Amino acid sequence: MKNDDQEWLDALAGKSQDSNQSTQQIEAAAVRRSLLARRESIERESEKLDQIQYEKMKQTLMKHGHLAREPGSKSPLQRQLTLIGSFIAGSISSGLLIFGLTTQVMVTRGGPEINIERTTEASDKKELKPMITLQATDPIALAQSLEAKAWETGLPTEALSMNGEVLITIKGLSEKNSDQAELKLLLGIHPQTKGDITVKISK
Amino acid sequence: MTDEEIIKAICSTAREQSKALEQLYRYKGAEFKRFFHYKGIPLGSCEDVLQDAILKIFNGAKDFRGSGGFSENSANAWMWTIARNSMNDHLQLRQKETTVIGGSLSDSDWSESHQAELKDGESSLIQDESVRRAQMEIDFCVSKGIEDFCAEHPDRALVLMMQMDGESIESIARRIERTSAATKEYISQCKIRLKPFIQHCLAFVTE
Numbered sequence: 001m002k003n004d005d006q007e008w009l010d011a012l013a014g015k016s017q018d019s020n021q022s023t024q025q026i027e028a029a030a031v032r033r034s035l036l037a038r039r040e041s042i043e044r045e046s047e048k049l050d051q052i053q054y055e056k057m058k059q060t061l062m063k064h065g066h067l068a069r070e071p072g073s074k075s076p077l078q079r080q081l082t083l084i085g086s087f088i089a090g091s092i093s094s095g096l097l098i099f100g101l102t103t104q105v106m107v108t109r110g111g112p113e114i115n116i117e118r119t120t121e122a123s124d125k126k127e128l129k130p131m132i133t134l135q136a137t138d139p140i141a142l143a144q145s146l147e148a149k150a151w152e153t154g155l156p157t158e159a160l161s162m163n164g165e166v167l168i169t170i171k172g173l174s175e176k177n178s179d180q181a182e183l184k185l186l187l188g189i190h191p192q193t194k195g196d197i198t199v200k201i202s203k
Numbered sequence: 204m205t206d207e208e209i210i211k212a213i214c215s216t217a218r219e220q221s222k223a224l225e226q227l228y229r230y231k232g233a234e235f236k237r238f239f240h241y242k243g244i245p246l247g248s249c250e251d252v253l254q255d256a257i258l259k260i261f262n263g264a265k266d267f268r269g270s271g272g273f274s275e276n277s278a279n280a281w282m283w284t285i286a287r288n289s290m291n292d293h294l295q296l297r298q299k300e301t302t303v304i305g306g307s308l309s310d311s312d313w314s315e316s317h318q319a320e321l322k323d324g325e326s327s328l329i330q331d332e333s334v335r336r337a338q339m340e341i342d343f344c345v346s347k348g349i350e351d352f353c354a355e356h357p358d359r360a361l362v363l364m365m366q367m368d369g370e371s372i373e374s375i376a377r378r379i380e381r382t383s384a385a386t387k388e389y390i391s392q393c394k395i396r397l398k399p400f401i402q403h404c405l406a407f408v409t410e
Contacts (some may be wrong), residue, residue: 002391005391005394008217008368008394009231009394010391012363012366012367013366013368013369014369015369023405026341026400027345027401027404027405030338030341030342030344030401030404031345031349031363031367031397031401032344032367033342033345033346033365034342034346034349035349035360035363035367036367037346038237038346038349038350038353039341039364041237042230042233042234042237043233045233045236045237046229046230046232049228049229050250053254054225054228056254057224057228057257058224060254060258061224061257061258061261063259063260064262066213066220066258066262067217067220067222067224067261068216068217068219069217076318154309166267203246
């Protein structure tokens with residue numbers, strides 16, 4: 001390393017205290033001040049986390065299938081929901097999962113209520129089977145409301161979101177035979193079509 | 204979490220992915236946004252560019268074949284390349300819309316906020332007003348060069364910061380996984396690489 005290099009590096013490290021600084025030292029001292037100011041500014045900035053933007057980022061990554069939802073975690077979107085999915089809430093409010101109810105999904109979103117009739121009854125079959133087709137003006141909001149409602153039950157619940165689909169599994173007791181049962185909701189979300197949501201239920 | 208660990212975590216479990224995202228968003232994000240703003244992107248749009256960059260990082264992580272650090276294909280350099288490309292895409296789009304992009308610093312907010320940062324720094328210790336003003340001019344010029352340098356040579360900027368913090372050659376050598384002799388040479392090269400970014404500021408020194 002040359003002498004002027006060393007002089008420059010010493011000044012960068014804040015070791016040069018000469019009153020008659022060389023051009024090299026002045027330059028290095030300016031670099032030092034700039035790097036320090038930059039680092040302090042970035043550190044200050046990184047301490048502040050814009051939670052709304054951060055959650056938006058997470059949702060974007062999930063939507064593109066790049067970020068899986070952590071088991072047991074509660075989706076931030078769920079916390080924002082004021083929607084009611086009464087076909088889950090009604091059936092498990094007593095701590096039981098009840099399959100095969102004729103029920104209704106009622107969505108309220110700060111505006112007029114949208115009532116969606118469930119069209120098919122669930123069965124006791126174990127495999128995933130298409131059971132319910134829901135029509136909604138806002139399929140994503142509806143999917144989120146159902147997912148949120150699952151969380152609110154307090155029952156062991158897992159939610160997995162991937163590639164535009166949300167799979168919710170709720171564990172509880174079957175009303176018919178008091179056996180352990182699982183309610184699986186697979187919500188296919190197709191925002192580009194703004195069309196149907198298919199909900200599949202298995203036991 | 205190092206930059207290479209962030210990329211590995213992106214390709215790992217949900218929990219690891221979340222950790223990686225927070226690290227990336229919080230720390231790299233702050234650096235990226237600062238650079239975008241310096242390059243003339245309004246603060247409100249910096250977040251959009253950052254989100255685009257992070258999406259591309261997550262998208263490309265599985266294909267990353269680079270190394271840990273302090274080489275031309277390091278994880279840090281790779282992420283910065285993506286950030287710069289996202290920014291350029293944004294600027295090109297904006298150029299089509301407005302046809303008024305004059306390079307960097309089209310937005311004066313950055314200049315104002317950065318001058319305030321410099322005033323709060325070591326320059327504030329100088330009592331003589333004219334000397335302090337001259338130093339501020341040099342600092343401001345150099346700081347612009349530093350922003351570009353950090354974006355184009357992020358690993359070299361890190362090494363200069365290690366030197367700035369007074370780390371020994373041996374310590375830096377361990378961190379960048381080189382011999383002491385090679386580290387000295389690397390630091391010397393960092394200085395040479397930095398030169399074109401700040402050389403014009405020396406005019407303020409001679410004045």
